[in-house]
Amino acid sequence: MSEKYLKEYEAGYTPKLVMEEASRCLLCHDAPCSKACPAGTDPAKFIRSVRFKNFKGAAETVRINNILGAICARVCPTERYCQLGCSRSGIDKPIDIGRIQRYVTDYEDCLKMDILEKKASNGKKVAVVGSGPAGLSIAGLLALEGCSVVVFEKDAKAGGYMRYGMPEYRLPSSVVDKEIKRIQKLGVEIRTSTKVEDLKKLQKEYDAVVLAVGHSKGKMLPMFEGHRFVKTAVDFLHDCKKKKGNVKVPDNVLVIGGGDVAMDVVTTLKLLGVKQVTDVVYETFSEFKASKKELMGAQEQGVSIMDGFVPVSLKGKTVRFTHRFVPSEVKVKADLIILAVGQATEAGAFGLEVNKLQEVEKVEGNLFTCGDIYKGGEKTVVYAVRSAKEVAYKVKKYLGGK
Amino acid sequence: MVKKDLSITFLGVKFPNPFCLSSSPVGNDYDMCKKAYDCGWGGIVFKTIGPKSYVINEVSPRFDTLTKEAEPFVGFKNMEQIAEHSLEENLADLARLKKEYPDKVLIASIMGNSEETWEDLARKVTEAGADMIEMNLSCPQMTSHAMGSDVGTNAELCKRYCEAVKRGSKLPMMAKMTPNITDMVPVAKACLEGGADGIAAINTIKSICNIDLDKKIGMPIVNGKSAISGYSGKAVKPVALRFIQQMRTAIPNLEVSGIGGCETWEDAAEFILVGSKTIQVTTAIMQYGYRIVEDLCNGLMHYMEEQHVDHLEQLVGKANKNIIPAEELDRDYIVYPSIDKEKCVGCGRCYISCYDGAHQAMEWDEESRRPSCNHDKCVGCLLCGHVCPVGAISKGEVVFKKTAKPGRKVQDVRL
Ligand SMILES: Cc1cc2nc3c(=O)[nH]c(=O)nc-3n(C[C@H](O)[C@H](O)[C@H](O)COP(=O)(O)OP(=O)(O)OC[C@H]3O[C@@H](n4cnc5c(N)ncnc54)[C@H](O)[C@@H]3O)c2cc1C
Ligand SMILES: Cc1cc2nc3c(=O)[nH]c(=O)nc-3n(C[C@H](O)[C@H](O)[C@H](O)COP(=O)(O)O)c2cc1C
Ligand code: SF4
Ligand code: SF4
Ligand code: SF4
Numbered sequence: 001m002s003e004k005y006l007k008e009y010e011a012g013y014t015p016k017l018v019m020e021e022a023s024r025c026l027l028c029h030d031a032p033c034s035k036a037c038p039a040g041t042d043p044a045k046f047i048r049s050v051r052f053k054n055f056k057g058a059a060e061t062v063r064i065n066n067i068l069g070a071i072c073a074r075v076c077p078t079e080r081y082c083q084l085g086c087s088r089s090g091i092d093k094p095i096d097i098g099r100i101q102r103y104v105t106d107y108e109d110c111l112k113m114d115i116l117e118k119k120a121s122n123g124k125k126v127a128v129v130g131s132g133p134a135g136l137s138i139a140g141l142l143a144l145e146g147c148s149v150v151v152f153e154k155d156a157k158a159g160g161y162m163r164y165g166m167p168e169y170r171l172p173s174s175v176v177d178k179e180i181k182r183i184q185k186l187g188v189e190i191r192t193s194t195k196v197e198d199l200k201k202l203q204k205e206y207d208a209v210v211l212a213v214g215h216s217k218g219k220m221l222p223m224f225e226g227h228r229f230v231k232t233a234v235d236f237l238h239d240c241k242k243k244k245g246n247v248k249v250p251d252n253v254l255v256i257g258g259g260d261v262a263m264d265v266v267t268t269l270k271l272l273g274v275k276q277v278t279d280v281v282y283e284t285f286s287e288f289k290a291s292k293k294e295l296m297g298a299q300e301q302g303v304s305i306m307d308g309f310v311p312v313s314l315k316g317k318t319v320r321f322t323h324r325f326v327p328s329e330v331k332v333k334a335d336l337i338i339l340a341v342g343q344a345t346e347a348g349a350f351g352l353e354v355n356k357l358q359e360v361e362k363v364e365g366n367l368f369t370c371g372d373i374y375k376g377g378e379k380t381v382v383y384a385v386r387s388a389k390e391v392a393y394k395v396k397k398y399l400g401g402k
Numbered sequence: 403m404v405k406k407d408l409s410i411t412f413l414g415v416k417f418p419n420p421f422c423l424s425s426s427p428v429g430n431d432y433d434m435c436k437k438a439y440d441c442g443w444g445g446i447v448f449k450t451i452g453p454k455s456y457v458i459n460e461v462s463p464r465f466d467t468l469t470k471e472a473e474p475f476v477g478f479k480n481m482e483q484i485a486e487h488s489l490e491e492n493l494a495d496l497a498r499l500k501k502e503y504p505d506k507v508l509i510a511s512i513m514g515n516s517e518e519t520w521e522d523l524a525r526k527v528t529e530a531g532a533d534m535i536e537m538n539l540s541c542p543q544m545t546s547h548a549m550g551s552d553v554g555t556n557a558e559l560c561k562r563y564c565e566a567v568k569r570g571s572k573l574p575m576m577a578k579m580t581p582n583i584t585d586m587v588p589v590a591k592a593c594l595e596g597g598a599d600g601i602a603a604i605n606t607i608k609s610i611c612n613i614d615l616d617k618k619i620g621m622p623i624v625n626g627k628s629a630i631s632g633y634s635g636k637a638v639k640p641v642a643l644r645f646i647q648q649m650r651t652a653i654p655n656l657e658v659s660g661i662g663g664c665e666t667w668e669d670a671a672e673f674i675l676v677g678s679k680t681i682q683v684t685t686a687i688m689q690y691g692y693r694i695v696e697d698l699c700n701g702l703m704h705y706m707e708e709q710h711v712d713h714l715e716q717l718v719g720k721a722n723k724n725i726i727p728a729e730e731l732d733r734d735y736i737v738y739p740s741i742d743k744e745k746c747v748g749c750g751r752c753y754i755s756c757y758d759g760a761h762q763a764m765e766w767d768e769e770s771r772r773p774s775c776n777h778d779k780c781v782g783c784l785l786c787g788h789v790c791p792v793g794a795i796s797k798g799e800v801v802f803k804k805t806a807k808p809g810r811k812v813q814d815v816r817l
Contacts, residue, residue, distance in 0.1 A: 023472070027690060052694060053666045054701035060403055115403055
């Protein structure tokens with residue numbers, strides 16, 4: 001039952017295919033792709049290296065610019081970022097940048113390349129709270145600068161949503177493991193199963209503290225609260241990943257939500273063999289939040305999707321929805337209901353002010369934020385890397401100026 | 403991140419890396435050369451400077467390309483002559499470049515039309531501050547027969563002009579060869595006798611790339627007519643490597659600057675392995691820009707690391723002894739193709755090529771759409787391996803011919 005779930009959905013390129021794709025690249029001047037990558041991975045440069053047969057150089061470009069390059073290659077919503085303005089679209093379709101990046105980082109892995117070089121120790125101690133993409137990236141970047149870094153993670157394994165959110169078929173755990181090993185190799189210590197409760201204490205013990213606790217809690221809608229047959233998307237996905245797909249699910253599941261997280265849930269359910277998966281979405285198709293690729297993936301799997309409906313009541317296991325624009329009503333009965341209606345941060349527990357976007361409003365002294373709770377960024381892995389680069393610079397300046 | 407010392411000493415001059423612009427419009431003036439140095443090129447051969455009396459008057463348009471399927475172009479034909487700027491402007495640019503980039507190498511390319519003009523140009527570029535001189539004995543489209551590749555095929559004339567240049571300058575000097583000749587060795591030897599310190603090869607090959615089928619005129623059409631002119635780019639690399647190999651075999655320890663179709667670090671490594679100490683590039687720059695030097699340098703560093711060498715010199719000429727006359731090759735065995743049926747996608751191209759272009763040894767199973775090789779007919783040419791689109795055919799079993807001495811072994815076979 002879990003076989004399909006465990007297998008990486010999209011096949012990697014062969015050497016011949018990566019060359020063909022790189023040959024489609026127009027090698028643009030002032031390349032739009034490189035300008036659009038949030039983390040500054042510089043796709044135009046690494047694609048050019050591939051084109052000129054310098055695969056090792058390509059791997060260096062990716063890794064030096066993006067410490068989670070192999071993960072971004074698989075999970076970046078490229079249609080919104082690097083591929084959005086790709087000049088090749090003027091001819092046919094954009095270059096598949098993510099897949100080229102995947103080839104390049106797989107190549108790096110195959111040859112066991114050791115690209116990143118650490119500076120000598122600067123004697124500074126930094127604590128990072130949370131081991132999601134943001135925490136891992138900033139830990140790695142500060143270790144490169146010579147800091148001694150400890151990461152605290154409440155979960156049993158490091159990785160945040162890369163570990164327990166994104167499904168196995170999109171992001172194999174083995175890839176996450178390798179990225180984490182690379183960061184540990186830089187001297188970063190990761191203490192798992194260690195929840196941080198007293199931030200002030202940490203701030204006293206370390207020269208700087210970076211809070212990267214993400215949006216770790218799934219949101220609930222009041223009418224669904226307290227029912228055993230209702231779960232949040234992130235809890236469900238967490239369970240699947242932890243148990244390697246060996247989870248019990250009934251044959252009829254209702255999912256509410258239309259973002260990428262919802263798409264992950266419905267596709268996972270289908271790959272696990274669930275017969276009827278119904279997804280009811282607040283947005284209409286024209287306003288859809290999920291990426292086209294994810295949406296198409298879900299549709300390919302045979303998920304029933306209804307757009308434009310709002311849940312109004314729950315009776316037994318039956319949810320009644322009404323349409324936002326047309327006088328229409330549907331009732332869906334299901335044995336399991338999964339809510340994919342957003343995530344929230346638990347950073348408020350530290351006494352910090354959290355805004356509507358679930359970002360921490362303000363930090364002071366030796367405390368910094370990074371990732372999903374960092375003010376002003378989008379909530380993706382590549383933005384986590386971007387914020388880590390920005391914040392690493394700030395921390396470095398702060399520590400240097402002390 | 404790989405870091406290797408790419409510096410190399412060629413004709414007594416130290417280059418920060420072996421990559422140079424070859425003499426052409428890519429190194430036409432101060433601004434271009436400045437950008438090239440800033441991008442990382444180790445040296446520049448400035449656009450060929452001619453005598454004051456020779457007036458350059460170019461045609462328009464002046465380029466044509468050879469394309470193949472989806473490739474933008476594999477070969478490039480140009481009808482340019484030498485520098486359009488005035489002698490004074492060129493000399494001023496040379497002086498300024500040398501002053502601002504003392505650690506980079508600046509080479510002046512010159513072309514005279516008499517012993518006096520060669521000597522005079524050599525003196526002038528030396529005074530301007532060039533590190534080295536390259537004699538252009540090889541431009542195939544000069545409008546004067548006293549200049550260019552017509553000179554380059556005349557060994558006696560080349561020698562006299564080399565002597566003239568040496569009278570005008572004590573700088574290290576290389577003579578740039580024309581490939582429009584059957585054997586380059588006599589001309590190269592004559593140049594060395596005339597005082598040349600090394601050889602640069604190759605300049606462009608006389609060519610016609612395309613003909614307009616309606617108008618029945620060669621391309622590019624210059625007001626109703628066209629002319630034969632120089633061919634360069636990736637397609638000429640095999641010709642360049644061959645000439646360099648021949649010279650390196652005939653003239654021991656010859657110092658060579660390799661030119662012709664270098665695009666990637668792999669091309670560059672090949673030029674080095676046949677004996678080039680520096681590599682000059684034009685067409686790839688015209689097509690892709692100076693930025694290609696990044697992957698040339700970085701790729702070459704990785705290659706050095708893989709080869710466990712710390713100095714580029716250790717690789718120079720390493721292939722020379724392994725390229726021998728065809729009559730000396732081992733003819734005692736046949737290597738049969740090995741077909742990977744998993745990789746095979748069943749296109750049947752190997753079958754077609756073997757039937758129509760080789761020895762009808764590839765058999766085709768219509769049911770499974772898979773080929774198999776009949777060893778009774780196969781001669782081991784491995785044409786099939788070259789046409790297979792997925793690389794499913796590689797070298798397989800090696801069998802010795804009846805005429806071979808018993809106990810023979812084969813070390814290294816690759817298609
Ligand atoms: C299902 C799903 C799919 C997604 N798919 C994609 C995608 O395809 N592409 C993409 O770019 N983005 C995707 N995202 C978004 C992406 O995962 C987040 O933007 C990213 O993980 C944010 O990184 P982070 O490090 O800030 O937080 P997180 O990844 O949430 O990591 C925070 C970590 O902090 C730990 N933590 C929390 N509190 C404490 C504490 N008190 N003490 C110790 N540790 C603590 C948590 O356990 C967690 O490990 C997805 C999100 C979800 C939920
Ligand atoms: C447009 C063009 C102009 C050139 N002009 C000169 C020149 O002025 N002097 C010269 O020695 N060679 C000249 N060349 C030849 C190049 O320097 C070089 O020898 C040749 O193009 C092969 O190298 P490539 O394949 O890297 O272009 C010219 C080539 C081109 C394409
Ligand atoms: S990191 Fe992501 S957004 Fe940036 S180039 Fe790579 S795939 Fe595109
Ligand atoms: S924008 Fe597209 S075509 Fe242009 S360099 Fe980037 S990937 Fe290549
Ligand atoms: S050419 Fe290659 S892929 Fe095609 S049939 Fe022959 S072995 Fe198979």
